[in-house]
Amino acid sequence: MARGTRRSRAGLFAPSPGGTSPFSTVSEPAEGPPSSPGMDQPVPVRRPTAGPSNESWVVVAAIAALGAAFAAAYLDAAPTGTSAADAIWRAAIVALLTISATRASTAALVVASAVVAAGSVGPALVGGLVALGVSVACHVRRRRWPILDAAVGALIGIVSMELSIGWFVGASTLVGTVALLIVTLSAWRACAGTARRRIGLALAVVVAFVAIAGAGAAIGGWMSRDDLLAGVDAVEAGVSATGAGDAATAHLSFVAATGHFESAGVALDAPWMWPSRVVPGLAQNVEVAQRVATAGVTLAGEAAEHLSDLDDERLRRPDGGVDLVELEALREPVASASAALADADATVADLASPWLVPPIADRLAEVALRIDELVGEAEIAGLAVNHLPALLGADAPRRYLILLGNPAELRDQGGHLGNWAELNVADGQFDLVTVGVPSELAIDPLLAGSLDLSSYPPAMIDTKPALFPQNWGTSIDLPTVARLSADLYAARTGRGIDGVMYADPSAFAAMLAITGPVPVPGLPMEIDSSNAESFLTEQQYVLYPSPAAAGEGVTQLVGDVFDRLTAAQLPGPRLLSDLFWPEVSAGHLQFFSLHEDDAPLPVRLGLDGAVGAPDGGDVLAIVGRNAGQNKMDNYLRRDTAVDLEWDPDTGSVTERVRVELVNDPRITGSNRDLLGNDAGLPPGTNLTDLAVLTPHVLRRATVDGVEVPVSPSSDAGLSRYSVRVTLDPGDEAEVVFELDGRVEPGDEYRWSFVGQTMLEDQPVEVSMHASDGEITEGDGMLAAGSEALATIDGSADTRVRFRVR
Numbered sequence: 001m002a003r004g005t006r007r008s009r010a011g012l013f014a015p016s017p018g019g020t021s022p023f024s025t026v027s028e029p030a031e032g033p034p035s036s037p038g039m040d041q042p043v044p045v046r047r048p049t050a051g052p053s054n055e056s057w058v059v060v061a062a063i064a065a066l067g068a069a070f071a072a073a074y075l076d077a078a079p080t081g082t083s084a085a086d087a088i089w090r091a092a093i094v095a096l097l098t099i100s101a102t103r104a105s106t107a108a109l110v111v112a113s114a115v116v117a118a119g120s121v122g123p124a125l126v127g128g129l130v131a132l133g134v135s136v137a138c139h140v141r142r143r144r145w146p147i148l149d150a151a152v153g154a155l156i157g158i159v160s161m162e163l164s165i166g167w168f169v170g171a172s173t174l175v176g177t178v179a180l181l182i183v184t185l186s187a188w189r190a191c192a193g194t195a196r197r198r199i200g201l202a203l204a205v206v207v208a209f210v211a212i213a214g215a216g217a218a219i220g221g222w223m224s225r226d227d228l229l230a231g232v233d234a235v236e237a238g239v240s241a242t243g244a245g246d247a248a249t250a251h252l253s254f255v256a257a258t259g260h261f262e263s264a265g266v267a268l269d270a271p272w273m274w275p276s277r278v279v280p281g282l283a284q285n286v287e288v289a290q291r292v293a294t295a296g297v298t299l300a301g302e303a304a305e306h307l308s309d310l311d312d313e314r315l316r317r318p319d320g321g322v323d324l325v326e327l328e329a330l331r332e333p334v335a336s337a338s339a340a341l342a343d344a345d346a347t348v349a350d351l352a353s354p355w356l357v358p359p360i361a362d363r364l365a366e367v368a369l370r371i372d373e374l375v376g377e378a379e380i381a382g383l384a385v386n387h388l389p390a391l392l393g394a395d396a397p398r399r400y401l402i403l404l405g406n407p408a409e410l411r412d413q414g415g416h417l418g419n420w421a422e423l424n425v426a427d428g429q430f431d432l433v434t435v436g437v438p439s440e441l442a443i444d445p446l447l448a449g450s451l452d453l454s455s456y457p458p459a460m461i462d463t464k465p466a467l468f469p470q471n472w473g474t475s476i477d478l479p480t481v482a483r484l485s486a487d488l489y490a491a492r493t494g495r496g497i498d499g500v501m502y503a504d505p506s507a508f509a510a511m512l513a514i515t516g517p518v519p520v521p522g523l524p525m526e527i528d529s530s531n532a533e534s535f536l537t538e539q540q541y542v543l544y545p546s547p548a549a550a551g552e553g554v555t556q557l558v559g560d561v562f563d564r565l566t567a568a569q570l571p572g573p574r575l576l577s578d579l580f581w582p583e584v585s586a587g588h589l590q591f592f593s594l595h596e597d598d599a600p601l602p603v604r605l606g607l608d609g610a611v612g613a614p615d616g617g618d619v620l621a622i623v624g625r626n627a628g629q630n631k632m633d634n635y636l637r638r639d640t641a642v643d644l645e646w647d648p649d650t651g652s653v654t655e656r657v658r659v660e661l662v663n664d665p666r667i668t669g670s671n672r673d674l675l676g677n678d679a680g681l682p683p684g685t686n687l688t689d690l691a692v693l694t695p696h697v698l699r700r701a702t703v704d705g706v707e708v709p710v711s712p713s714s715d716a717g718l719s720r721y722s723v724r725v726t727l728d729p730g731d732e733a734e735v736v737f738e739l740d741g742r743v744e745p746g747d748e749y750r751w752s753f754v755g756q757t758m759l760e761d762q763p764v765e766v767s768m769h770a771s772d773g774e775i776t777e778g779d780g781m782l783a784a785g786s787e788a789l790a791t792i793d794g795s796a797d798t799r800v801r802f803r804v805r
Helices: 002-008 054-074 083-101 107-118 123-141 146-160 169-188 193-243 247-268 273-279 282-310 324-327 331-350 359-389 445-451 478-493 505-515 532-543 547-567 575-584 599-607
Strands: 398-411 414-426 429-436 497-501 590-591 618-626 638-646 652-663 686-694 697-703 710-714 718-726 731-742 749-755 763-770 780-786 787-793 798-803
Touching: 002 532, 054 083, 083 146, 107 123, 107 146, 107 169, 107 497, 107 697, 123 146, 193 247, 193 282, 273 497, 324 331, 324 359, 324 532, 324 638, 398 478, 398 505, 398 532, 414 547, 429 547, 429 731, 445 497, 478 590, 497 505, 505 532, 505 575, 532 547, 590 599, 599 686, 599 787, 618 638, 618 718, 638 749, 638 780, 652 686, 652 718, 686 731, 697 718, 718 731, 749 763, 763 798
Parallel strands: 398 497, 618 749, 638 763
Antiparallel strands: 398 414, 398 618, 414 429, 497 590, 618 686, 638 652, 652 731, 686 718, 697 731, 710 718, 749 798, 763 787, 780 787
């Protein structure tokens, strides 16, 4: 019997002696009646010593072939990132596991099946459980059926490529590799010396091939590295030069980048690089380097080709305005550049892989970031060439109303209307029609009473904007402000308008950066970008001898600035963007067109000032209105904390909004416009109506811990809850609003904050507690367990997303 056993171990696939059934096994003879002719009975197995019989081997081979074909055709595992090589690898792994399972111990099959089943979901989990059930049954009964073993091995191989384990990058691959090693090492231990030597020889060949491939990859990487890095650096230099408006330098940079990337591509496509394309780990890095080189050639070549056509300096007219003929000429090159950038962006995005070595991954991330920036710029450029002509009067003259708000006296939009201007635009040329003060737009009370303003928010109509135009900005939604302004302006002047711009002293200061210093009428001083804010919010009320003199002098000043601005040769679009983008992002400059076709450009630029509907998420605005008719809000400091309690399962939300107000006037005296009030309170007293706007229900409001009455209203589709706070000079108060509501259940909480534009920073600290799950950390957010913290600017519109897992 011993000799027979040794013969059966002579080869990996040695047939079982005496068996004719496909399920025959080798074991010591069992006592009892002989088996029926042609039927081998399953018998106890202590240790696998022989492979399948000749008849069983045919079935085992068929299972291996079918499993390999299925893995190659239908599975997604990508060991190398190259489709053909990946299909071969998947087929080989399944075939190896199928055959190895016929020699591995039943315990090894049980463990390997359990490992892959534990890391599976969906259909793969079903396959893992089937493999586990069959292997456990065989192990418990101490029986071996080679065909069933082969089927279990095939299932282990297939399921190992469909694992879903998110512990860390590569966790699924690691677990699958462990399962493969458990089966193959067990099979190797069951083999005789000759078979082990053959396996060792095969492994040596594989190791040698990998070494050769690694050496080739190292040579190619060394030869291409300098060119790849130089190409990336040249692209970044080209992007920077483009942003600075230096077209000549940008063109040379992109031409140089093209040459570097082409040289790198040649080195990476050399014959000694070919073996590395089928070695897992090496293949991904070589492929990424090659595709980065290809994408770099395309990107740099397209940029160099179209850059001369994208010289936006041609848009500048010496007599002011924008040259619409040149703007139209940019349409085709902008479209071509956008298409090339989109292709490059998609190519680089496809290259992302957790298996990249850090040097390549880092450089790829840099390239992706720069291309993404260019894609965004190209998108805006495309919208500009398509929509700016109509906005600038290419089809018909446009009339725009400019509202100059002063946040020293707060309104919901930012500041009360201090001055206004009417501007005409035709064929890209600007023309200032008139500048005025709010009282000039007041409508006769008899006519005002006949106007139908019922479609506007109650919180807005309550301020009587027809009689008091300084209150036109009493909505947080600029489209609402623009429509009301258009209706009331037409009722007062008989002239329709096409759009409304809101600008405060910060935006006015940016305009002065273009015009240069302008003399202040009636005062021995000039105003420029450095002192415009302080002059408009404070000094005008102190330096002029009377409110009437101040109103006349500032109105003339506004007219002088706009006359210079409309006649001046404007900076190029990129310099204009650098100058005004901070004003737009902080809400100091906003624009809404009353023509629906114009919307895409201002919306993309964040100019439109619209408040979106909650749409399953949450919205909060915190706004103050000056109730004393003075300019004390220039000295009002506001610190805000918002505490959110959220149940992801039900969507239930509890919101606590705490606002600390501090009245800190920098000057004293009895100046009526600046420090006085209509309530008979001492000079320097700040009288504020502080409100929250929310889709939720107010539970209660307190001031310094004492519950106070609330004035409810509505605006922008939100409930508005307001309390009045009186602050003597140097006083402070804590106002708390407690809200209850509900958002859409799920693993993401979308929170939108609508800022009130003020000149000084107004920090808002947002804390979140989720009743279930851990909050994942995001940009500008700190998270620990179910808690998260973010700090935002209370003057700007901000969107925050909290996600739980």
